[in-house]
Every structure is written in structure tokens, then in C-alpha cells.
Amino acid sequence: xxxxxxxxxxxxxxxxxxxxxxxxxxxxxxxxxxPECDGVFxxxxxxxxxxxxxxxxxxxxxxxxxxxxxxxxTCSQRCASALRAAVQEEADNLGxxxx
Numbered sequence: 522x523x524x525x526x527x528x529x530x531x532x533x534x535x536x537x538x539x540x541x542x543x544x545x546x547x548x549x550x551x552x553x554x555x556p557e558c559d560g561v562f563x564x565x566x567x568x569x570x571x572x573x574x575x576x577x578x579x580x581x582x583x584x585x586x587x588x589x590x591x592x593x594x595t596c597s598q599r600c601a602s603a604l605r606a607a608v609q610e611e612a613d614n615l616g617x618x619x620x
Contacts, residue, residue, distance in 0.1 A: 527562040528562070528577070528594070530594075531594065531595050531596035532575055532576065532593035532594055532595055532600075532604060533574060533595050533596075533600035534596065536600075538594060538596055544596065545594075545595045545596075545598060545601040546593065546594055546601075547592065547604050547605050547608070547619065548589045548592055548620035549589070549590065549591045549592070549593070549608060549617040549618060549619050549620060550588045550591075550617070550618045551617060552617070553616065555578070555590075558591075559580045560579075560580045561577075561578050562575050562576070562578075563576055563577075563578060563591070565615050567607050567608075567611055567615075568611060568614065569607070569610060569611055570607050574593060574607075574608075576592060576593045577593075577594075578590060579591065587620075588620055589620055591617065593608075605619050
């Protein structure tokens with residue numbers, strides 16, 4: 522199975538997510554249903570912080586029932602907190618709600 526490059530880097534800082542490191546996941550819900558994105562990595566433009574973050578749209582119905590549509594993998598608590606804050610700041614533009 523081929524691993525996509527987006528799956529192996531921190532969504533916030535771009536550092537490689539090694540197997541020896543803990544990966545923290547930031548969960549989000551979309552403001553509207555986008556079934557065409559299920560199972561796909563999608564870039565989100567953060568205007569205020571001038572960066573792009575890539576999230577993965579889940580296909581699991583159980584996760585969606587819990588209000589989790591997209592996840593962002595991060596390499597540290599610092600990156601997870603920064604990503605969470607940036608998404609919350611631009612929630613209206615992104616159409617995302619942090620879980």
C-alpha cells in the first residue's frame with residue numbers, strides 16, 4: 522500500500538511524522554456535508570497565518586456520527602494547539618468546527 526506524502530508530515534509545521542514519535546490528531550467537523558471528499562486529503566488555506574494545512578476526510582460512519590469529518594495529524598502538542606487555534610480563528614472561512 523502506497524503512503525501519500527500528506528499522511529507522513531505534520532499538518533502544521535511540515536515535519537516528518539516518524540514511527541517512533543507520537544502523532545496527535547486534531548479533529549474537526551465540516552459546516553456542511555461534502556461526501557465527494559471522503560477518503561481524500563484536502564488542503565485548507567489559512568489566510569491570516571499565510572499557510573496551508575492538509576486534512577484527511579474520514580470515511581467511517583461511526584466517526585461521522587460523533588461529529589468528526591476531517592482530521593489533521595500533528596507532531597507535537599505545540600503544533601496541535603497552534604493548528605487548533607488557527608482553524609478556530611478562521612472557522613467561518615474554512616467551514617470547519619474544531620471538535
